[in-house]
Amino acid sequence: MIVLDGKIASQSVKDSLKQQVADLMEAGKRAPHLAVIIVGNNGASETYVASKVKNCAEIGFTSTLIRLESEIDENVLLLQIEALNNDAGIDGILVQLPLPKQINEQKVIEAIDPAKDVDGFHPVNVGKLVQGLPTFISATPFGIMLLLEYYKIETKGKHAVVIGRSNIVGRPMSILLSSNSKFGNCTVTICHSHTANLKEICLQGDIIVAALGKPEFVKADMVKAGAIIIDVGITRVEDATAKKGFRIKGDVAYDEVAAKASAITPVPGGVGLMTIAGLLKNTLQAYHDRS
Ligand code: NAD
Numbered sequence: 001m002i003v004l005d006g007k008i009a010s011q012s013v014k015d016s017l018k019q020q021v022a023d024l025m026e027a028g029k030r031a032p033h034l035a036v037i038i039v040g041n042n043g044a045s046e047t048y049v050a051s052k053v054k055n056c057a058e059i060g061f062t063s064t065l066i067r068l069e070s071e072i073d074e075n076v077l078l079l080q081i082e083a084l085n086n087d088a089g090i091d092g093i094l095v096q097l098p099l100p101k102q103i104n105e106q107k108v109i110e111a112i113d114p115a116k117d118v119d120g121f122h123p124v125n126v127g128k129l130v131q132g133l134p135t136f137i138s139a140t141p142f143g144i145m146l147l148l149e150y151y152k153i154e155t156k157g158k159h160a161v162v163i164g165r166s167n168i169v170g171r172p173m174s175i176l177l178s179s180n181s182k183f184g185n186c187t188v189t190i191c192h193s194h195t196a197n198l199k200e201i202c203l204q205g206d207i208i209v210a211a212l213g214k215p216e217f218v219k220a221d222m223v224k225a226g227a228i229i230i231d232v233g234i235t236r237v238e239d240a241t242a243k244k245g246f247r248i249k250g251d252v253a254y255d256e257v258a259a260k261a262s263a264i265t266p267v268p269g270g271v272g273l274m275t276i277a278g279l280l281k282n283t284l285q286a287y288h289d290r291s
Pocket of ligand 1: 140167168170191193212214232273275
């Protein structure tokens with residue numbers, strides 16, 4: 001059994017990006033610049049944003065963190081995005097989700113210039129993904145593809161079962177795995193909350209991508225021996241014995257499933273780190289596209 005280690009794989013991506021930035025600096029060019037907007041102070045969002053900013057610094061990107069109050073009017077955020085769209089020095093814009101209730105997330109996603117949409121959520125970029133055109137791939141599915149590539153996981157002809165159909169994870173993941181590409185060419189079944197016989201479908205999966213947000217949902221009796229397991233889930237589960245009062249749980253019951261799988265991602269230390277690698281790669285791409 002191989003542990004698909006996001007720390008090692010993401011470090012490899014970051015080392016390559018760091019070298020590319022160093023080359024740009026040596027050539028007298030400016031560094032790629034990512035702008036991150038956070039609205040309010042949701043604990044998990046704060047952690048993700050801090051990690052994105054830290055990773056930018058590690059590889060030599062410039063980053064700007066913009067903090068807005070949770071009570072702001074939607075228009076304040078839209079105006080902020082417009083300013084960043086028009087700022088020639090900004091290559092990538094990321095608005096950390098979820099947003100407070102008074103703000104329409106879809107409107108916000110569509111307000112970002114598709115050329116700076118390094119999260120890959122804009123309908124223009126999703127449309128390009130569907131058609132197999134070069135685009136910004138949503139950072140988490142992109143990160144998972146980078147992980148499969150790093151560990152040279154053979155995907156061609158395999159049956160991949162994706163649990164979850166969200167616009168940011170499940171759906172783009174199903175498109176990438178079914179695409180005619182080196183780490184695609186799977187036959188994909190996409191499952192969701194109305195799927196009947198989920199267990200039977202999972203048992204047919206050579207690859208299972210669990211992205212439903214239900215801690216330890218995928219158990220050993222749902223997994224065929226030798227399957228490759230990608231656990232996207234991140235849920236904070238209260239635990240009085242933990243220092244922070246909670247533990248991070250994935251969507252897979254790790255110990256029992258690992259005993260049956262041929263490869264598995266840990267949580268934490270798996271897909272989450274690859275998501276950041278995907279985001280950083282998209283930001284450098286945005287920089288080059290705009291230069
Ligand atoms: P979401 O809530 O938008 O979507 C969940 C999906 O799971 C839905 O499509 C729903 O139909 C499906 N689902 C729910 N219950 C189900 C069930 N019992 N059986 C089958 N399908 C079911 O969530 P999301 O934004 O896609 O995120 C999913 C998980 O991944 C969350 O835990 C989230 O925190 C995590 N996540 C992690 C990363 C990362 O970087 N590792 C990035 C994004 C999201």
